Amino acid sequence: MIAVSVTVRSVRLRWLTIIPLAFALAFATVKVVAGPTTLTLNITVADAAGGRLVGLTRERPLVIVRALNATNQCTDFVCYFNETFLNINLTLIQVNVSIYWFGVLVYEKSFHAENGSRTDLLARVNASTVKLILVNDMGEALKDCEAYLVGLNPKIPTLNVANGQTVSLPFGAYNVSSARCKVDWMSAPVAVPVLNPGFQVYNGTKNVSVRLGVAGVYKLELRRADGSPLVGARVNVVYIEAKNATVFEGTVNVGCVTLNNLPYGRYLVAVSWQGEPLLNSIIEVNGLQSGINLTTSLLPLVALTVLDADSQPVAGVKLKIIRATGGATAFDAVSDLKGQIVLGNIVPGSYIVSSSWLNYTFSISVYISGFAADVVLPLRKVRVKVGTEPACGGSCSLPPGLSAELRCGGAMLANASLTAPSAELVLEPRERVYVKAPLKLKVFWNGTKLLEKDLSADVGALSVTLPFYNISLNVVDAFGKPLPDTYLKITDDLGVKVAKSDLEGVAEVGFVYGRKVRVEAFWGEVPVAREVVTITSEAVQIKAAVYTVKVEVLNALGQPVTQASVTAWVNGSGYSFKRGAVTRDDGAAELKLPVPSNSQVLLEVGKGRVRLTRQLLTDEVSNGATRVVLDLLVDFGPLQLRVGEVVGLVLAVAVAILASLVVLRIWGRRAALRGLFEVYGGGAEAEEEEEASWRSVFSRFKEVFGAEKEKEEEVEEEGLFDEL
Incomplete structure (x- = not known):
């Protein structure tokens, strides 16, 4: 049985469960001896350049040591291994060292360590400490940017590396999957594209530059x-x-x-x-x-041409220009002498142009799309012409003293007057007139108002006619012949005018007002015509009741009486006229007589002591001729004898002759008788008879002549009575 005692100075187990033990098989050829075997290792992990590995946060390299049948690991940059193997006594111990960085095997080494001695190992891993530089498209380093690195070979997890950050990366190919940069105008970083996402890390790579979008x-x-x-x-x-x-x-x-x-x-x-x-x-x-x-659409300069309603430039007009959509743009401008307004930095679109005239304010819409635009204001020049009727044909004129004024409300726009006859009177306001303003024209003549008319400035040329006429009156007598020296009284709408016909019977009358006038004609202070005439361009004929009457004077034998006086009296209501003439060699005389319809004409014809007075009949006046037979039989110049007087004279002469004969006869008989009386006596009685005879003759003569004279006087009185 082998007892193993391992003392690790600094062991940090980070990926203990991650690394399988299968990768830690170590094969060592040892010589088993009795007694313990001690392995002491001091491993310092460094990058390929021998520098310290740099992580992103607190990353540490994972160092795995496999010796004999034992596996030890350490997560740190410096790892110390001290292991004792009981019942094993070896001189040399085979050791396998594996180092992982970011989960990637970056170092692997197998060596023999002496028993009981310390082995120091500087492990330079396959990783370079590089500085990640994120640059813009100009190659300038960016601040506050970070990139997400993905290892392609070897496979490493995504690393979030900030711009300018130093990190130790295993050798291999990398790709920047994405990047983010913090900008001043946003609190959170924004994603930016990566222009060159791939790069390689080699031994000795120090800087990696990644261009971001x-x-x-x-x-x-x-x-x-x-x-x-x-x-x-x-x-x-x-x-x-x-x-x-x-x-x-x-x-x-x-x-x-x-x-x-x-x-x-x-x-x-x-x-x-x-x-x-x-x-x-x-x-x-x-x-x-x-x-x-x-x-942009901003127009640097816009020339606005201000026009009136007749497309004529308007100078000196004040305009207020505002944006139709209610923007803040507003201009106050005045047009120059050419009617232009130059505006700077104008936004195209609809504008409202406002102006005023007297108390009237008006606005129009103007669309500005280019460097020039027209502003047509509802103003125009107004010219009001006061003239005469077209029926005059240019022959009429307006009289002096005519004046006119053009007003709008209480404002006087224009006035003018005439000091001499003129064909027209023109009113022209200096300023343009608002087309919708109500205008009023007043025309006066010597203070009398002739016309008051409402006008509109819908058109610029306005005209008003006054019925002033220059008329020509052609005065003729009853027979159509010109009648000179006729006084005319013309009554029009303004009063009375007077005129006198010339030798041709024509009277020119100026400044007659009205289309109809009343004309009264006077000839010899007798009203001979009264008419209401309509004015035309042609001469107006006035037919006067003036007649030229030819008076033919004959004596009792039907012979013309020369140098006879012919006198006519025309009498009527309020007038009396007398006209006389003397007959010519043909016994005729002409009288020009004013004979109104309600007048009476008394005609007196005389030659010396022989006269005849009678009324001139209407037919005789109308026909212009009459015949007067005087009771004149003998005209000896200063002595004129009537028929009766001649008859009486003849009778007197005859009687005188008879008387003379009788006297002579009587004287003869008396002489004879006187001789007898003287012889025989009786002379006194015979003488008395003779005187009685003479007395009877003279009394008869007186009786005859006296009766004739009384008869003539009675006849003359009866004729005069009939005429009256």
């Missing part, structure tokens, strides 16, 4: 729409692979964002400008490029 430097170049750097934008970068963890959030002041040690993967980059989103883009960080240019 971490971008050493990744630049986000932010550009505006024209390619210029975007400065002042708000950028938010999230890592999609890590549940949208925020990588970067802040304002970019240099036109780019530099991200260091950025794990490979997909990122969502959101760029905004003053609260307005510019860009939402998913980028892939994969090491193929060190950055990316992100061109």
Whole structure:
């Protein structure tokens, strides 16, 4: 029977149940002698370079010593074995030493140890102490990263090695199955891809570099729409692979964002400008490029052309521009002389442009998608033309003293007046007018309001016509012949105007207001016409009740009476007219007489002491001719004799002749008788008879002539009565 006494200075049984005893068979050729055999071993475990093995935490190498039929093990870097074998006395003892590191056999040696002596063994295992360096894609060492190593050959369990950590690894091939890095923007480490997962550990390997999928430097170049750097934008970068963890959030002041040690993967980059989103883009960080240019929609400069409703530039208009979606972007701007407003750093989209006119505020929607846009305001230049009726054909004009004003509520937009005749009066406000504003036009003439009209600025050119006319009045007499020197009284809507016809019977009257006027004509202060006429572009004919009456004067024998006076009286209500003429050699005289319808005409014709007065009949006036026969038989210039007077004169001459004959006869008889009387006496009686005879003749003559004269006077009185 053999008694074995083993003293182990430092034994730590860690994998005692793991290592089967079958691997600990040791064969020793010994010489059995009587007496005990003592084996003393001092084994120091070192790496291949002779250095101390380095574990990850508290790992210790497992040292197994097999001698004779005994197996001893120690888990430490230095193991001391002191074993005594009773009943066995050997000079040399065959010893088998096996060392395991991370469960992998890294050392195996068989040797002979002398009995009773101490054997020191430096076991340099097949493992190298290496430093694991985790680097980014630029080869720069990473901090706060760890890798999971898997031994391919030999098979070792997964090792979790931190970046920069030194560990003793058995010789062989390894693979980094995964890696994790701690980043500033996340509390928990994030998984990163391994770019070169496999590596070898040899004798003398000191450092192992593993490239991880971490971008050493990744630049986000932010550009505006024209390619210029975007400065002042708000950028938010999230890592999609890590549940949208925020990588970067802040304002970019240099036109780019530099991200260091950025794990490979997909990122969502959101760029905004003053609260307005510019860009939402998913980028892939994969090491193929060190950055990316992100061109946003931000417009560096936008030229807004402010136009009115007629597409004309508007200068000096104040605008307030805000984002239609309610963003923080707002501008207050004033258009320049060209109607332009230049804005910087504009986010494309819909904007609300607001402005005001008087007490009216209006807003329009403008969509900005490029470097230029038009802003069409509901404003326009308004030009109001006050003119005459088209019926004038351009021949009419507006009178002096005409004024007009254009108002909107209580605000005066424009006013104008005329100091001289003009074809039109124009009102043109200096400022543009809001198209929906109610406008009111007022027109005055010498303080009298002619027109008040509501207008709208739906169109820029507005026109209003006033019925001012320049009319031409063609005054003719009853027979259609021009009637000069006729006074005209024209009554329009504004009052009374007067005119006088010229030699052609034409009267030009200006600034007549209204489409219908009342015209009154006076000839010789007698109203000869009264009409209401409609204004046209042609001359208006006024037919006056003026007649030219031809009076033919004949004597009792039907012969013309020259140098006879012809006088006519026209009498009516409120007027009286007298016109006279003298007959020509043909015995005719013409009288131009105003004969209104309610008048009476009395005609008196005379030659010397012979006169005839009678009423001029209507038919005679209308026909323009009449004939007057005077009771004139003898015209000796200063002496005119009527028919009766001539007859009486002839009778008187005849009687005188007869009387003379009688007288002569009587005187003859008297002389004879006187001679007889003287002879025979009786002369006184005969003389008395003779005187009586003469007295009877003279009394008869007087009776005849007296009766004739009374008869003529009665006839003249009857004729005058009939005429009256």
